[in-house]
Amino acid sequence: MAKLDEIKEFIGFLKALFITSIVIMSSLIAYLYKENIEGNYVVLFAIIINMFVTIFLFKKILKEIRSLKDL
Numbered sequence: 001m002a003k004l005d006e007i008k009e010f011i012g013f014l015k016a017l018f019i020t021s022i023v024i025m026s027s028l029i030a031y032l033y034k035e036n037i038e039g040n041y042v043v044l045f046a047i048i049i050n051m052f053v054t055i056f057l058f059k060k061i062l063k064e065i066r067s068l069k070d071l
Contacts, residue, residue, distance in 0.1 A: 010064060018058060
């Protein structure tokens, strides 16, 4: 039972990171919309990196959820 609780807590932590990542990406996109898109390559690069982190977190969360059915 302790292993199940540990996995649930880990999933909760990953979900918090996932939501934070989406909020950061939304803020960066809003910044680009407000400012001129041209010349803001650093912000575009940050959005792309954040997008990959978000996808990685999403896949990791699904993997951990699938591992719960084995317990």
